[in-house]
Amino acid sequence: MTLNGLKWSLLSMDPPAVEVLHYKDGEQSSTLLQQLNKLREQNILTDVILRAGNKEIPCHRNVLVSSSPYFRAMFCNNFLETQQTRVDMKGVGPVILTSIVDYVYTGLVSINLDNVLRLMQAASMLQYGRLFEACSYFLQAQLRPDNCLSMIRLSDMMNCDSLREKAKEMAMKSFTDVSSSEDLCELSLQELMGYLDDDSLCAEEEQVFETLVAWIHHDPVSRKGTISNLFKKVRLRHLHPTYLFQFIANDPLIQSSTLCTEIIESVRRLMFSIDARSFRDLVVDFKPLWAAPRRRSYNDALVVVGGRRNNEQTSREALVFDEKTQKWQRLAKLPVRLYKASYVALHSILYVLGGLTTNTRRSHVSRTVYTLSLKTNQWRTAEPMLEPRFAHQSVSYLHFLFVLGGLGSDRQLTPSVERYNGMFNQWESVSPIPEAVLHPAVAATNQRIYMFGGQDATQNPARLIQVYHIGRNMWSKMENRTVKNVSAPAVVLDEKIYIVGGYTRRVNAYDVEANKFIICANLKERRMHHAASSLNGKLYVTGGRHINGHDVIEDTDTLECFDPKTDTWTCKGSLPYKLYDHGSLTLTCVGNNWKKSP
Structure with a gap:
C-alpha cells in the first residue's frame, strides 16, 4: 500500500480517540x-x-x-x-x-x-x-557569625541580593556573636546605626550599648564625637535599671557627652519617681527615646514554677510554654521544695520568695529569695527578705518588689509589708496592711497596689478592697459586696485588673479609673489555687483546683486563655501534670535563649 493509500484508509475510519498527539521528547x-x-x-x-x-x-x-x-x-x-x-x-x-x-x-x-x-x-x-x-x-x-559581615561587603561588591539578604539575616539573628568580631569595628557609622536602629536586631539593649562603645574605642580619635548619635539608638526603657545607672551612667564616653548625661538624668528622674506621670516632665527630644518599642526579637514567655504537683508533694519544676509549638519545655529545677512561696517577675527575672521548706527533717519558714533568668537558666540566691513568711503575696511595680502579709515564723497571720528596691538591692519595711487577710487577689497599676478580698483570721471571705498608694506609703480600704474571692489570681490587662475565680466561676474586671467592676465571661467550673498571667494581650490561666458537678474538689492540669476583646475562653491544652498553688508569670527574653541553656 502506498503512503497516500494509507492516509486515505485512515481518513475513512471512525473518528480516532485522540485527534492530535502532542509529543515531547524529554531526552x-x-x-x-x-x-x-x-x-x-x-x-x-x-x-x-x-x-x-x-x-x-x-x-x-x-x-x-x-x-x-x-x-x-x-x-x-x-x-x-x-x-x-x-x-x-x-x-x-x-x-x-x-x-x-x-x-x-x-x-x-x-x-x-x-x-x-x-x-x-x-x-x-x-x-x-x-x-x-x-x-x-x-x-x-x-555563612557563620564571624564572617557574615564580610559576606555582606562581598555581596555589595558583587551586587548579589540573595547573599546579602541571608548574610544580613544571620548578622541580625546572631548579633551577640557578630558584635565581638573585628569586622564589626570596621563598619561605617551609617552601617552601624542601621544595625542598632533595626527592630529585628536579636540582642539585649545592654549588648547594643557595649557594641557601640567597642566600635568607638576601635578608633577613639575619629569616632568619639559619634557617641551622642549612637546612644540615641539604645532603647533605654528596656535596659535593666542597675545596668543603666551603675555601668552606663558612669561610662567615661557617656560622661564626656553633655547630651548623653542629660538623657541619663531625664531617665533617672523618671525611673526613680514612683509617679509615672513624670513622663510629662521629660524633655520633648527625649520622649521618643523612652517610648521606643522593644525589638521584635524580644519574646514573652509564659513560665510556671513550683506549687503542689499531682496532689502529692511540693514541686521543684519550672516550665516555659512555647507559644509557637504549643508545648512545654522544662527549665532548671528550684534548689529546694517550697510550700506556698510567692512568685513574681521584675525586669525579666523570676523571683521566688519565702515559703515553707519541705525537703528537710524539720520544715521552717524561709526568708530566702531565689532568682532565675531565661538567659542563663540557672538559679541564684538574692538578698533575703527582712522577715520569713509563707502563704504571702508579692507584686512588682517599676523597679520595686512588694511582699505582702502571709504567715510568719510563728505561723500566725501578719499584716507586715516589705519592699525590695531592684536598683539598690535593698529591702525595707513599709506601711502594714490595714486588715490582714490570706489568699487575696493582688495587682499593681497606676502607682497603687490593689488587694481584693481574701480570707480573714476567722476564715471568712473579706468583702473589701485594700489599696496601697506607693508614693505616699499609705493604705486605704473600702467595702465592696462584689468582692468575694479566696485563692484567686489578679492580672493587669488593658489598664484593668482581672480577678479570676476564687471558689467561684466569676471573672470580674476592675476599672481603676471608674472604680467599678465589669462582669466578664465565667469560667467553666468553680476554680481556686490556680495562677494567671498576661501574654501577648491575653490572659492565661494554669492549673489549680476545681469543684466538679458532684461538689468534689479535684486538681487540674488545664491551660485556658481569655481574650478580653471577644470576652471568650478557649482551651490551650494542658500542663504536663496537675498543679496548684504555683506561680505563673511572663518573662521576656531575646529569641529563645532558654533553649540553648543547660
Whole structure:
C-alpha cells in the first residue's frame, strides 16, 4: 500500500480517540547538548575560539549566543567580534573560562572555596544568572557569625541580593556573636546605626550599648564625637535599671557627652519617681527615646514554677510554654521544695520568695529569695527578705518588689509589708496592711497596689478592697459586696485588673479609673489555687483546683486563655501534670535563649 493509500484508509475510519498527539521528547535537548559538546571537543563545525591567556577554547557561536545575553550582544550586533575567529576574554582567567564553557555545553560545574569568587565574577560579567545564583548558594552555605559581615561587603561588591539578604539575616539573628568580631569595628557609622536602629536586631539593649562603645574605642580619635548619635539608638526603657545607672551612667564616653548625661538624668528622674506621670516632665527630644518599642526579637514567655504537683508533694519544676509549638519545655529545677512561696517577675527575672521548706527533717519558714533568668537558666540566691513568711503575696511595680502579709515564723497571720528596691538591692519595711487577710487577689497599676478580698483570721471571705498608694506609703480600704474571692489570681490587662475565680466561676474586671467592676465571661467550673498571667494581650490561666458537678474538689492540669476583646475562653491544652498553688508569670527574653541553656 502506498503512503497516500494509507492516509486515505485512515481518513475513512471512525473518528480516532485522540485527534492530535502532542509529543515531547524529554531526552532530545540533553542529547542534543551532549552531541554539540562532542563536536566541540573534536573541533567539528566550531566557528569561534575564546582565548584567555594562553588557553584557546573552540566553540560554536550559536551555542554561546543561545546561552547568554552577553554573547548574543557580542555576536549578533555590529561589533568587531562578529568578524573575528578569535575573541580575547579579558577579565576571565583560563581555568574559569574552561569551567564556564564546560557549564554552557554540559550544565555541570564544580564550585569550591578556591574558585567561587572568580567564578561568580565571571558569571556576573558574562550574564549567566543561574550560575551566579549557584555561587551565591554555595557562599550562603559557608555563612557563620564571624564572617557574615564580610559576606555582606562581598555581596555589595558583587551586587548579589540573595547573599546579602541571608548574610544580613544571620548578622541580625546572631548579633551577640557578630558584635565581638573585628569586622564589626570596621563598619561605617551609617552601617552601624542601621544595625542598632533595626527592630529585628536579636540582642539585649545592654549588648547594643557595649557594641557601640567597642566600635568607638576601635578608633577613639575619629569616632568619639559619634557617641551622642549612637546612644540615641539604645532603647533605654528596656535596659535593666542597675545596668543603666551603675555601668552606663558612669561610662567615661557617656560622661564626656553633655547630651548623653542629660538623657541619663531625664531617665533617672523618671525611673526613680514612683509617679509615672513624670513622663510629662521629660524633655520633648527625649520622649521618643523612652517610648521606643522593644525589638521584635524580644519574646514573652509564659513560665510556671513550683506549687503542689499531682496532689502529692511540693514541686521543684519550672516550665516555659512555647507559644509557637504549643508545648512545654522544662527549665532548671528550684534548689529546694517550697510550700506556698510567692512568685513574681521584675525586669525579666523570676523571683521566688519565702515559703515553707519541705525537703528537710524539720520544715521552717524561709526568708530566702531565689532568682532565675531565661538567659542563663540557672538559679541564684538574692538578698533575703527582712522577715520569713509563707502563704504571702508579692507584686512588682517599676523597679520595686512588694511582699505582702502571709504567715510568719510563728505561723500566725501578719499584716507586715516589705519592699525590695531592684536598683539598690535593698529591702525595707513599709506601711502594714490595714486588715490582714490570706489568699487575696493582688495587682499593681497606676502607682497603687490593689488587694481584693481574701480570707480573714476567722476564715471568712473579706468583702473589701485594700489599696496601697506607693508614693505616699499609705493604705486605704473600702467595702465592696462584689468582692468575694479566696485563692484567686489578679492580672493587669488593658489598664484593668482581672480577678479570676476564687471558689467561684466569676471573672470580674476592675476599672481603676471608674472604680467599678465589669462582669466578664465565667469560667467553666468553680476554680481556686490556680495562677494567671498576661501574654501577648491575653490572659492565661494554669492549673489549680476545681469543684466538679458532684461538689468534689479535684486538681487540674488545664491551660485556658481569655481574650478580653471577644470576652471568650478557649482551651490551650494542658500542663504536663496537675498543679496548684504555683506561680505563673511572663518573662521576656531575646529569641529563645532558654533553649540553648543547660
